[in-house]
Amino acid sequence: MRSKRYAFVNRRICVSCGACTRECPKSVIAIYKGCYAKVDTDNCIGCGKCSKVCPVGCIEIRDREVVNGQE
Numbered sequence: 001m002r003s004k005r006y007a008f009v010n011r012r013i014c015v016s017c018g019a020c021t022r023e024c025p026k027s028v029i030a031i032y033k034g035c036y037a038k039v040d041t042d043n044c045i046g047c048g049k050c051s052k053v054c055p056v057g058c059i060e061i062r063d064r065e066v067v068n069g070q071e
């Protein structure tokens with residue numbers, strides 16, 4: 001079952017420092033083409049560890065949308 005929350009990255013603010021990638025316990029966040037952090041949202045557990053270490057605050061932990069009881 002997927003977690004209720006996931007990490008969302010604001011790509012325009014990300015500086016590709018990689019701090020989030022080192023912190024993620026599930027290894028589901030990586031620097032995409034050297035440009036910005038990209039999350040495998042299906043496998044993200046929404047723990048927020050990436051968000052805590054981001055120096056520019058561009059990772060937001062969001063609730064997954066629920067439609068008719070389904071994700």
Ligand code: SF4
Binds near residue numbers: 025026046
């Ligand atoms: S919220 Fe947790 S599992 Fe998801 S990308 Fe961030 S550190 Fe990884």
Ligand code: SF4
Binds near residue numbers: 014015058059
């Ligand atoms: S810690 Fe923040 S700024 Fe650094 S790569 Fe991750 S999302 Fe981008």
